Amino acid sequence: MVWLRRCTHYLFIVVVAVNSTLLTINSGDYIFYTDWAWTSFVVFSIANTLMTVVGAVYYITFTGVPGTGAYYGLIMQVYTWVAKVAWYALGYPADFIVHPMWIPSCMLLDLAYWATKKNKHSLIFFGGVLVGMSMPLFNMVQLMLIADPLETAFKYPRPTLPPYMTPIEPQVGKFYNSPVALGAGAGSVLSVTFAALGCKLNTWTYRWMAAWSKWD
Amino acid sequence: MKSKTTLVIAVGVMFAFGMIAPQVTSLIQTAEAHGVQAQLQSRFIQISDETISRQSLSTGEILVLSGKLISLVERDNRGWISLFSESTNSGNRWEIMARDPPGVVFEIKGNSVTSYSVTAKALEPGVYHVHTQLNVANVGPGLGPGTTVVVDGEPILKPIAWGMLAYQSVMIGAAYVVTFATRPWKVI
Numbered sequence: 001m002v003w004l005r006r007c008t009h010y011l012f013i014v015v016v017a018v019n020s021t022l023l024t025i026n027s028g029d030y031i032f033y034t035d036w037a038w039t040s041f042v043v044f045s046i047a048n049t050l051m052t053v054v055g056a057v058y059y060i061t062f063t064g065v066p067g068t069g070a071y072y073g074l075i076m077q078v079y080t081w082v083a084k085v086a087w088y089a090l091g092y093p094a095d096f097i098v099h100p101m102w103i104p105s106c107m108l109l110d111l112a113y114w115a116t117k118k119n120k121h122s123l124i125f126f127g128g129v130l131v132g133m134s135m136p137l138f139n140m141v142q143l144m145l146i147a148d149p150l151e152t153a154f155k156y157p158r159p160t161l162p163p164y165m166t167p168i169e170p171q172v173g174k175f176y177n178s179p180v181a182l183g184a185g186a187g188s189v190l191s192v193t194f195a196a197l198g199c200k201l202n203t204w205t206y207r208w209m210a211a212w213s214k215w216d
Numbered sequence: 217m218k219s220k221t222t223l224v225i226a227v228g229v230m231f232a233f234g235m236i237a238p239q240v241t242s243l244i245q246t247a248e249a250h251g252v253q254a255q256l257q258s259r260f261i262q263i264s265d266e267t268i269s270r271q272s273l274s275t276g277e278i279l280v281l282s283g284k285l286i287s288l289v290e291r292d293n294r295g296w297i298s299l300f301s302e303s304t305n306s307g308n309r310w311e312i313m314a315r316d317p318p319g320v321v322f323e324i325k326g327n328s329v330t331s332y333s334v335t336a337k338a339l340e341p342g343v344y345h346v347h348t349q350l351n352v353a354n355v356g357p358g359l360g361p362g363t364t365v366v367v368d369g370e371p372i373l374k375p376i377a378w379g380m381l382a383y384q385s386v387m388i389g390a391a392y393v394v395t396f397a398t399r400p401w402k403v404i
Contacts, residue, residue: 009404067398074391093374103387145379
């Protein structure tokens with residue numbers, strides 16, 4: 001049975017790695033157009049929140065070990081550095097390339113699981129809300145640590161952006177100047193659903209493994 | 217047996233042809249000028265008398281694009297002016313040092329003629345086709361005719377956002393601590 005468990009685990013790692021890398025590139029792509037930063041921040045936050053929560057919950061419930069969330073976040077966040085280096089190599093200023101911060105939100109998920117003595121429903125409700133609320137906050141810190149996005153956008157012409165995609169007006173001011181609030185609000189609701197999806201995926205995986213175990 | 221040999225030879229010839237065909241076609245292709253399509257010019261505000269200060273420079277040196285923006289419409293518009301370059305290499309190749317009219321977004325009066333200039337520093341060697349780019353609010357961008365500019369010298373690297381890297385590194389370090397304290401892979 002251990003071979004099945006290990007194969008499932010490695011399959012999971014490959015699938016999630018591919019998915020999260022693609023998602024990071026796609027959602028991160030919006031962040032690069034930093035004069036659209038506030039608009040894209042919400043898109044980016046929600047996309048990454050959902051990806052994080054479904055993967056981390058799946059992984060945590062797969063191992064049953066609080067700490068798995070941090071392990072998962074670590075793997076995925078290091079993957080995003082690949083995308084960062086690729087965009088830098090394409091010529092984007094480093095200040096344009098803001099890649100996601102997953103780890104602290106994953107740690108909160110671990111905390112919710114550990115503090116409630118591995119209760120799956122607490123993981124879904126408390127963990128989901130914690131990830132949804134915290135992800136935009138932890139990511140906004142990054143936008144505060146780079147050079148002024150508007151100034152950067154106007155200072156460096158973008159090498160891979162065709163002229164017809166150049167934003168005419170800066171998008172600052174959208175969402176009543178509060179992209180964190182919008183991202184956190186939408187994220188906290190949606191991520192509970194996705195946490196439940198992570199748990200359900202885990203159940204299906206165990207059922208699938210159990211079906212295989214009849215060959216033992 | 218004979219048909220098998222013929223098949224092998226045919227596949228071999230196709231394979232070899234496939235290998236050399238791109239080189240052959242690149243040798244015999246006709247040279248074409250890098251024409252600028254008419255639709256690159258905006259029908260609202262045209263870029264005319266575009267002048268580019270030099271066609272050959274080293275990295276770190278300055279290129280100035282100047283000319284006139286001729287408004288062909290009655291209404292006033294807002295826009296911002298920049299530089300658009302194409303090349304065979306990649307890399308963010310220019311840093312805008314100054315704009316005239318100054319600031320970023322400026323107003324272009326209806327039926328007016330506005331002189332402009334964009335001063336940019338070359339950051340990366342390459343052969344570029346450089347255009348003036350005018351982005352007009354609610355209309356879209358337009359390009360000037362452009363010209364070829366050759367940049368040589370060492371590439372100039374752009375500043376790194378060390379604060380963000382430090383933030384990422386601290387979090388990654390913390391995740392390592394939690395991960396090795398709990399060792400989730402032990403149960404797999």
